[in-house]
Each structure stands twice: as structure tokens, then as C-alpha cells.
Amino acid sequence: MxxxxxxxxxxxxxxxxxxxxxxxxxxxxxxxxxxxxxxxxxxxxxxxxxxxxxxxxxxxxxxxxxxxxxxxxxxxxxxxxxxxxxxxxxxxxxxxxxxxxxxxxxxxxxxxxxxxxxxxxxxxxxxxxxxxxxxxxxxxxxxxxxxxxxxxxxxxxxxxxxxxxxxxxxxxxxPREHWPDIHALICVVSDDKKGTSSTSGMQRTVETSTLLEKRIKVVVPERMKVISKAILEKDFDTFARVTMQDSNQFHAVALDTDPPIFYMNDVSRSIIALVTEYNRVSVAAGGKLKAAYTYDAGPNAVIYAPKENLKEIVELIVHYFPQADGFKDAFGLFGSGGAKGKVVEGFNEGVAKKWGVGAVKGLIHTRVGDGxxxxxxxxxxxxxxxxxxxxx
Amino acid sequence: MxxxxxxxxxxxxxxxxxxxxxxxxxxxxxxxxxxxxxxxxxxxxxxxxxxxxxxxxxxxxxxxxxxxxxxxxxxxxxxxxxxxxxxxxxxxxxxxxxxxxxxxxxxxxxxxxxxxxxxxxxxxxxxxxxxxxxxxxxxxxxxxxxxxxxxxxxxxxxxxxxxxxxxxxxxxxxPREHWPDIHALICVVSDDKKGTSSTSGMQRTVETSTLLEKRIKVVVPERMKVISKAILEKDFDTFARVTMQDSNQFHAVALDTDPPIFYMNDVSRSIIALVTEYNRVSVAAGGKLKAAYTYDAGPNAVIYAPKENLKEIVELIVHYFPQADGFKDAFGLFGSGGAKGKVVEGFNEGVAKKWGVGAVKGLIHTRVGDGxxxxxxxxxxxxxxxxxxxxx
Known part of the structure; x- marks a missing residue:
């Protein structure tokens, strides 16, 4: 997948x-x-x-x-x-x-x-x-x-x-063997509204966005080089930065469409705020980016991170998005107690509100895979x- | 103001x-x-x-x-x-x-x-x-x-x-006397999260958005000409189209900022969907755009429209966003019954969900003013x- x-x-x-x-x-x-x-x-x-x-x-x-x-x-x-x-x-x-x-x-x-x-x-x-x-x-x-x-x-x-x-x-x-350390947490987000079909959305963006051309002719070709190099060098900091910037720009040109297209919702925005703050804490302590969000044509978040950060990330998401079912711990990160939800030291809890059960209706922990x-x-x-x- | x-x-x-x-x-x-x-x-x-x-x-x-x-x-x-x-x-x-x-x-x-x-x-x-x-x-x-x-x-x-x-x-x-027919409905939207101060947000957009330059050098100068002409000609259709496109592009470059800036929330998105559908119904019947939304650096909507459309627009918003207090009917649009909430014929009600009381916490009907x-x-x-x- x-x-x-x-x-x-x-x-x-x-x-x-x-x-x-x-x-x-x-x-x-x-x-x-x-x-x-x-x-x-x-x-x-x-x-x-x-x-x-x-x-x-x-x-x-x-x-x-x-x-x-x-x-x-x-x-x-x-x-x-x-x-x-x-x-x-x-x-x-x-x-x-x-x-x-x-x-x-x-x-x-x-x-x-x-x-x-x-x-x-x-x-x-x-x-x-x-x-x-x-x-x-x-x-x-x-x-x-x-x-x-x-x-x-x-x-x-x-x-x-x-x-x-x-x-x-x-x-x-x-291949996956080059950088098997890349894990992913998929946050399955509820959405009230029906999305635009991606095919018709794409066509409208091509026809009406006045920013798309700059993106496809200038920004993406440059970013493709940068992220490919980051993958070859296993440089997560660059991989994460470009992944997040490009997810945001993709949604920016969707918004620049007439009429505008929104795929992310308030839950998606909250997850962005959490990952941003989680990274800020790391960078403020002299560290690097520890996680990257990315959103496809829908409200679900995929959070990429080196395996060592997944435990903190699951705790962070569970803290803000309580789960109806226990976290399916495919990689045995947690003991029998499971993920209770907490934030890392120095984290500003005010960056997002705590949501009710069901706002994130499921979490899937996976990693880079084979063909x-x-x-x-x-x-x-x-x-x-x-x-x-x-x-x- | x-x-x-x-x-x-x-x-x-x-x-x-x-x-x-x-x-x-x-x-x-x-x-x-x-x-x-x-x-x-x-x-x-x-x-x-x-x-x-x-x-x-x-x-x-x-x-x-x-x-x-x-x-x-x-x-x-x-x-x-x-x-x-x-x-x-x-x-x-x-x-x-x-x-x-x-x-x-x-x-x-x-x-x-x-x-x-x-x-x-x-x-x-x-x-x-x-x-x-x-x-x-x-x-x-x-x-x-x-x-x-x-x-x-x-x-x-x-x-x-x-x-x-x-x-x-x-x-x-x-001056206002040139086109006094332009009315506005301000929808005051609740927001859970604290916004970014607009000054620091602007600086980050200038420093990090790769789409902003296209907007400020090419798109806005052209749109300034088009909308000024539309005002002089009292051409609401063009005024509305450009107003909405530009509001969306403003928020698109905010989203293209690193980290991204969101001012609109799910309520703002719903209001956009309602105005879009309201206009679609008119255009499908051979008419023109009847309303235009615009969003500043926050979730509040301002809906501009010729005065004759304001009654329909208030009914539309009240239908989806029930009000705790009665609509303050500054221009006497409604009789003693007030605005009960309804949609125009042919309106697809599925474009947005109906929200609870307080999602739009106030409505202000006003119009173009003097200095x-x-x-x-x-x-x-x-x-x-x-x-x-x-x-x-």
C-alpha cells in the first residue's frame, strides 16, 4: 500500500x-x-x-x-x-x-x-x-x-x-531494507461531510488555481530532488520537513481551487498542531524533527517517524484523541498497560483541544513495506x- | 470599519x-x-x-x-x-x-x-x-x-x-453612494483554538511560502484591476467571484506557510459550502452569483450580497446554524415572526451538516458605510x- x-x-x-x-x-x-x-x-x-x-x-x-x-x-x-x-x-x-x-x-x-x-x-x-x-x-x-x-x-x-x-x-x-527504521502511524479521522471525488477535484484545480503552475513547474521538481536525496542519505530531518511542507502545499492548491476543496478538517488541523509542537520541543532542545504528518485527499493523517519515536507519538495522539478500543500494538511498544496517553516534557498542551472518543476512530501502526x-x-x-x- | x-x-x-x-x-x-x-x-x-x-x-x-x-x-x-x-x-x-x-x-x-x-x-x-x-x-x-x-x-x-x-x-x-446596494452579513464563529497573531503569521508566510511570490507579483495586481472595475461598473458577479477566489488564495498561502497557519475552521468551511451551493442553484437556473464569502485572519465569515438577497441568506445561515438569540433585524427584512431558517428551492441540503446552537454565535447585518x-x-x-x- x-x-x-x-x-x-x-x-x-x-x-x-x-x-x-x-x-x-x-x-x-x-x-x-x-x-x-x-x-x-x-x-x-x-x-x-x-x-x-x-x-x-x-x-x-x-x-x-x-x-x-x-x-x-x-x-x-x-x-x-x-x-x-x-x-x-x-x-x-x-x-x-x-x-x-x-x-x-x-x-x-x-x-x-x-x-x-x-x-x-x-x-x-x-x-x-x-x-x-x-x-x-x-x-x-x-x-x-x-x-x-x-x-x-x-x-x-x-x-x-x-x-x-x-x-x-x-x-x-x-527498497525497504535501505531504511527499515521508517514507521508510520495512520490516524483514521471521522468526517461528517462527503469529500469531493479526487478525479473531479483534480480537474477543477488544474482549470482554476492560479498557484498550481508554480507548484508543479518549480516547487515539486526541486522537492523531488531534495527528498530523494534525503531518503538515500537516511536524513529524517529533511525527509520530514519536505513531507510536511508538501502536504500543506497540496492542500493549499486544493483551497486555491474555485470553488475551493477542503480535505482536512478540524481534527486534521489538531493533529498538525500536535506534530508541530512535538517537533518544536525537540528542536528547542537542540534536536531535530521527530515526526512528519502527511494528508492525502482526505482527513486521515499518516505520521511518519523513526521507530524509536513511535511510542511517544502514540501516547501523544491517544492523549488528545481517546480511543474506544485499545491501541493495537503491532510492534509491542507497550506492556500490558497499553497506551494511556501523555505528552513529552515541555509540550505546550494548549496547542489543541482534547477531543472526544471517536474523533480519531482508529490508529494503525505500520512501517515501510515490501512490494x-x-x-x-x-x-x-x-x-x-x-x-x-x-x-x- | x-x-x-x-x-x-x-x-x-x-x-x-x-x-x-x-x-x-x-x-x-x-x-x-x-x-x-x-x-x-x-x-x-x-x-x-x-x-x-x-x-x-x-x-x-x-x-x-x-x-x-x-x-x-x-x-x-x-x-x-x-x-x-x-x-x-x-x-x-x-x-x-x-x-x-x-x-x-x-x-x-x-x-x-x-x-x-x-x-x-x-x-x-x-x-x-x-x-x-x-x-x-x-x-x-x-x-x-x-x-x-x-x-x-x-x-x-x-x-x-x-x-x-x-x-x-x-x-x-x-464612495458608498456609488453602490449602496452592497450589504453584508457577518457570521461570528466560535473557535476553540487560539489563532496565530497576524503579525508573526505574516512574517512566516513571507519567509517560508513558495507560492506567495506568484500571488503578490502576478495574481493580486491583476485581481486589483478586475475588482476595481467591477466596483465602478456595479458588476456583482465579478466582484463576488474575485472576492471568494482571493479569500481562498489568502488562506492557501497561509496553509503553504511552515508551520502552516489555519484561520478557518470546520464552521467556516460549512459556510463556504452553503454560499457555494446557494450560488450554484442561481447559476444553474441561468442566473448570476448572489453572494460572496470572505474570511480575514480568523474564522468569521463576511458574506457580501446585494440587499435583495439578504433575506434568503439569513434564512440559509439560520437553517444550518440555529441562533441562541433572535436575529437582530436591522433592516426590517422579517416581520414579527423573525428568521426561522430555510433553504431556497433546489438547494442540496447535504452540502453541510446542521450545527448546534453557538457554532455561529452571532449574526450582524450591515452594509457598505461612510467614512x-x-x-x-x-x-x-x-x-x-x-x-x-x-x-x-
Whole structure:
């Protein structure tokens, strides 16, 4: 699963999903957040079919799902043409079954994760020799951000310049093993209001923001260089500063749209205030930035930090946002007492108010993850007849 | 009282209060919102003294208040030098008593109003021949926005270019009589959190926003031309569009600051959604924009509209933001039944949630106003001995 630091926002081509600027994301650990997808081709199947989280979804002709399946079959056909002994899988219909383990409707980039898993699953079914970057060209046409999720670690989406999109693909800046110390706390935030669909929002920003051009032509290219270097040098201070500045600027151009687009709400603002104060205390004591917030097209916060700071950060968030359920302590930070909520010494508690239970309705502790994994047959989601195990 | 459409934000000189861009405001009607100031000079007074809303305030040496008084005395001295028969008021200390009738701590630009009234009062005391533009140079050094409030109607603050600030002054684009139909509904919004002081916020934006330069060098100069023309042509559609776009961009560069600055909150966002939907309904029916929101450095909304729309707008706001007290119907829009709250036909009620009592804690209906008035002696705030009537 990927979460975006450098947002793509505004598509120069909405059909091919070509972005207005390059972007960068951290792929998160599938031990905690994952899409699992099984696909099968069979001459008996009457049409391409898809089940998502136990429910069959329509594969619309000319839609994004159909495009991805068609493009994957095209790559398979190339294999079959070169090796005539290969079974003609490209001529068969496919059944695809996919499941996300994310909290329902939390707005956690499930389409990015899902399309990456779909492409990855079909690539395995078809025994494609394609590199992740080549596959990312296809995943991109399903959901832009999905292209980055074909890799683990720290991944850039190079915007490219060709009209056909053939150079708008993902490359890995560094694998997770390079900097495994990067952990993340996802704060799932309640929101009263329905958000703008990100596609229509992007288009309006491109059409109406008078600040966007400066961002995409000048600011983002410079920041891409700086943050890539910070990743290679494991320089968290720079990584954090640029991540926060860029999250804020992404939301600034959303606000500069006519009519304006707001993704963050008062809870999001409070989390920003807490991370800002937490960093201020560290810097005032001669230290460096200890955490970085980032917000995608929604109110949920992702807080990145070196592992050693996660305990303090969980305590801080729990202090201001009491949790209905105990903190799911995936990394054993707390003893049996769990996280009770407290702030670090010198912290100005007045920077935000204490919220009621449910304002942050869930916390997920995870870390930088690896890329797509091929699972054993026993973990497949389709039964022998090619229908979902759970519903068949 | 002035409310800003084109924000000055970022001062190129913090001592002289020189802005990074020109700006424009509408002076509101003192029948509803006003500062009343009385000043007196007397050889018996031992020092310059100031009472504000019944409480004596310290006049700090080298501070903004002291600067304004000193500059006004300098102008008086010029008068005395030319006309030796004039009493030597410039050599006497002054007592100044000022009162705002605004809701306490509502964040309604009280310092702008107060400094304009102060300068205006001293100009009357000293019988200065100075034009409002000349006085605006001095009011500006008290509180930047105050310079615009020396005029009624629609007022521009020309940023100027001289290092000494001698061309950074206010000019009137049009008097109230030109377009008296412009009314305003001020929505006083509760906020949990303390805001950033606007002075330190401005400095941080100048230092850290990578989008500000585009705004001040390109976007604002163009918009100043467009909105000035719209005022001269009484073109509400253009006035409204530019006012909203510019309010949003002002807050966008605040968000692009490091750390980010938020002035609007979820209530402010809801009011934006309501005005946006109200306008959408009109435009969808072939009409024009009917209202414009604008936000200064705080969560309060000012909604501008032609008078004929105010009844619908009050009903709309009351529908979503129930009021503890009845609507103060200064213009007699409603009969004895008052505003009950409703939306116009075709309005999508789902664009915002209905809030509880107190989210918008007050509504003030006012309109474009005139400039400073000289009041009769019986309305003065200082008694015969030169001390405040209420506290002496």
C-alpha cells in the first residue's frame, strides 16, 4: 500500500491518467495493510468477472478495470507469440477475487492498493517477464497512485512527457531494507461531510488555481530532488520537513481551487498542531524533527517517524484523541498497560483541544513495506471451480 | 470599519507596516459597527494617556500607538508654524478615550477601526487640513488595515514602492453612494483554538511560502484591476467571484506557510459550502452569483450580497446554524415572526451538516458605510476634566 508524499494532482490526460507532476510515496507494510487478489483464466469462464470484498463488481466496458485487464492480456499475448507452446491464456476470460483488510471506508488508498494487487496477480498468472516499472504503466491506468505500489520501499512516479504515457511510470528510489527504521502511524479521522471525488477535484484545480503552475513547474521538481536525496542519505530531518511542507502545499492548491476543496478538517488541523509542537520541543532542545504528518485527499493523517519515536507519538495522539478500543500494538511498544496517553516534557498542551472518543476512530501502526508478494495456492481466494471461496 | 477583500499579508517593512501587495476593502456602516473616539489636548495633562473600552491602556514608547500620536503632533506643528496664532496643541499632552461597539473579542478588525478613529479624532482636534489619504499614511503605522478605514465606501490600499512608505496609502475607489446596494452579513464563529497573531503569521508566510511570490507579483495586481472595475461598473458577479477566489488564495498561502497557519475552521468551511451551493442553484437556473464569502485572519465569515438577497441568506445561515438569540433585524427584512431558517428551492441540503446552537454565535447585518464622522460635543467620551465620563 502506498501513501503519497508528493501528490499527483491534476491529470494532464484523464483517460491515460497522466499526472501534472512527479510524486513520491512510501509503500507500507502488508503485514498490516494489504490487498489480496487471486486471478484465474479458464476456457470455461463466460466473461471476465470481479469480486471485491465478497461482492461482485461490474466490469464496465471502456472503464479502468477493463483497461487494465485488456492491457495485461496484451502483454500475455506477446509472450504467447514468442513461445507458441505456452497456453493461450490471453484468449480466455478471467475471474478475479480481491480483498482489502483495511478498515471499511477509511479512505486509505484502497484503489491504489487494489489495482496494484490486480496487476501483480495477473502478471503472476500470465508468467509475464515484465519489470515492475513496465507493470506500473498498466496499474497507472487503473488508479494513478497504484503505479507506485508495484514496488516496496520508497517509490517515485516519474510524470514523463510523452503524450501516450509510455514514460509515466514508477521507479524505486530505495527498497525497504535501505531504511527499515521508517514507521508510520495512520490516524483514521471521522468526517461528517462527503469529500469531493479526487478525479473531479483534480480537474477543477488544474482549470482554476492560479498557484498550481508554480507548484508543479518549480516547487515539486526541486522537492523531488531534495527528498530523494534525503531518503538515500537516511536524513529524517529533511525527509520530514519536505513531507510536511508538501502536504500543506497540496492542500493549499486544493483551497486555491474555485470553488475551493477542503480535505482536512478540524481534527486534521489538531493533529498538525500536535506534530508541530512535538517537533518544536525537540528542536528547542537542540534536536531535530521527530515526526512528519502527511494528508492525502482526505482527513486521515499518516505520521511518519523513526521507530524509536513511535511510542511517544502514540501516547501523544491517544492523549488528545481517546480511543474506544485499545491501541493495537503491532510492534509491542507497550506492556500490558497499553497506551494511556501523555505528552513529552515541555509540550505546550494548549496547542489543541482534547477531543472526544471517536474523533480519531482508529490508529494503525505500520512501517515501510515490501512490494507485491506471490502467495501460496492454499491462500488463494478462488475455489476449484473458479468462484470465490467465501461466497461460492 | 473595513473588512479586507485583498489581503495584505506579509509586510515588506514591519516597523513602517508596508505590505507586500495592494489590497481593497469595503468600509462597513458605522450604524452597526463602529469605534467612537474622543481626544483632548490640555497643558494640564501630565502625559499622553489612552482609555480603551473603559480600561486605561499603556502607551508604549516606540510602539504603534505612540508612533501615531507623535506623527499627528508633527502635522499639527506644521499648522502652528504656518499660523503662529494657532494654540500650541502640539506641545500639549493628549487624553484619548475610545470605545468599540463590536461583540467582545469577535475578531472583527477592531484595531483597524480603532486606529482609524484615533487618527480621525486627532485630525479634528488639531484642525488639520490633511486629506484622508495623507492621514492614512499615519493610520497605517498603527495598524495596516486602518489606513483604508479613513474612507467610506470601497477603498484600495496602494502598496507603494518607496522605502520610507510615503506612497503606501489609501485611496477611495468609490464612495458608498456609488453602490449602496452592497450589504453584508457577518457570521461570528466560535473557535476553540487560539489563532496565530497576524503579525508573526505574516512574517512566516513571507519567509517560508513558495507560492506567495506568484500571488503578490502576478495574481493580486491583476485581481486589483478586475475588482476595481467591477466596483465602478456595479458588476456583482465579478466582484463576488474575485472576492471568494482571493479569500481562498489568502488562506492557501497561509496553509503553504511552515508551520502552516489555519484561520478557518470546520464552521467556516460549512459556510463556504452553503454560499457555494446557494450560488450554484442561481447559476444553474441561468442566473448570476448572489453572494460572496470572505474570511480575514480568523474564522468569521463576511458574506457580501446585494440587499435583495439578504433575506434568503439569513434564512440559509439560520437553517444550518440555529441562533441562541433572535436575529437582530436591522433592516426590517422579517416581520414579527423573525428568521426561522430555510433553504431556497433546489438547494442540496447535504452540502453541510446542521450545527448546534453557538457554532455561529452571532449574526450582524450591515452594509457598505461612510467614512469617519465628527460627532457633537455631547457625544464625547471625555468629561470636563479630560477623563473618561464612565470611569471618572
Amino acid at each position: 502506498g501513501l503519497v508524499d508528493y501528490r499527483y494532482w491534476g491529470k494532464r490526460d484523464t483517460k491515460l491518467i497522466l499526472p501534472t507532476n512527479s510524486s513520491l510515496s512510501v509503500t507500507l507494510d502488508q503485514d498490516h495493510l494489504r490487498s489480496t487478489t487471486t486471478s484465474r483464466a479458464d476456457p470455461k469462464f463466460e466473461k471476465d468477472r470481479l469480486w471485491l470484498n465478497g461482492k461482485e463488481e461490474d466490469i464496465k466496458e471502456g472503464g479502468r478495470m477493463a483497461t487494465c485487464i485488456r492491457e495485461m492480456k496484451r502483454l500475455r499475448r506477446e509472450v504467447e507469440e514468442k513461445s507458441p507452446n505456452e497456453p493461450k491464456l490471453s484468449e480466455m476470460n478471467v475471474h478475479i477475487c480481491s480483498h482489502n483488510n483495511f478498515p471499511t471506508a477509511a479512505g486509505l488508498a484502497s484503489s491504489a492498493s487494489g489495482f496494484a494487487a490486480l496487476v501483480s496477480s495477473l502478471a503472476a498468472l500470465y508468467s509475464l517477464p515484465a519489470s515492475p516499472s513496465t507493470l506500473s504503466l498498466i496499474a497507472r491506468q487503473g488508479s494513478g497512485s497504484a503505479c507506485r505500489s508495484l514496488f516496496g520501499g520508497f517509490v517515485a512516479w516519474e510524470m514523463g512527457s510523452k503524450p501516450d504515457g509510455s514514460d509515466s511510470l514508477a521507479i524505486q528510489v530505495a 507485491p508478494r506471490v502467495l501460496g495456492a492454499e491462500e488463494g481466494l478462488l475455489g476449484l471451480e473458479g468462484f470465490p471461496k467465501t461466497t461460492a | 473595513g473588512l479586507v477583500d485583498y489581503r495584505y499579508w506579509g509586510k515588506r517593512d514591519t516597523k513602517l507596516i508596508l505590505p507586500t501587495n495592494s489590497s481593497l476593502s469595503v468600509t462597513l456602516d458605522q450604524d452597526h459597527l463602529r469605534s467612537t473616539t474622543t481626544s483632548r489636548a490640555d497643558p494640564k495633562f501630565e502625559k499622553d494617556r489612552l482609555w480603551l473600552n473603559g480600561k486605561e491602556e499603556d502607551i508604549k514608547e516606540g510602539g504603534r500607538m505612540a508612533t501615531c500620536i507623535r506623527e499627528m503632533k508633527r502635522l499639527r506643528r506644521e499648522v502652528e508654524e504656518k499660523s503662529p496664532n494657532e494654540p500650541k496643541l502640539s506641545e500639549m499632552n493628549v487624553h484619548i478615550c475610545s470605545h468599540n461597539n463590536f461583540p467582545t473579542a469577535a475578531g472583527l478588525a477592531s484595531s483597524a477601526s480603532g486606529f482609524a478613529a484615533l487618527v480621525s479624532s486627532l485630525a479634528a482636534l488639531y484642525s488639520l487640513p490633511a486629506s484622508p489619504s495623507t492621514l492614512s499614511l499615519i493610520a497605517r503605522q498603527g495598524s495596516g488595515s486602518a489606513c483604508r478605514s479613513l474612507f467610506g465606501g470601497f477603498v484600495a490600499w496602494e502598496m507603494g514602492s518607496k522605502p520610507d512608505g510615503s506612497d503606501s496609502l489609501a485611496i477611495q475607489v468609490a 469617519p464622522r465628527v460627532l457633537g460635543a455631547e457625544e464625547g467620551l471625555l468629561g470636563l476634566e479630560g477623563f473618561p465620563k464612565t470611569t471618572a
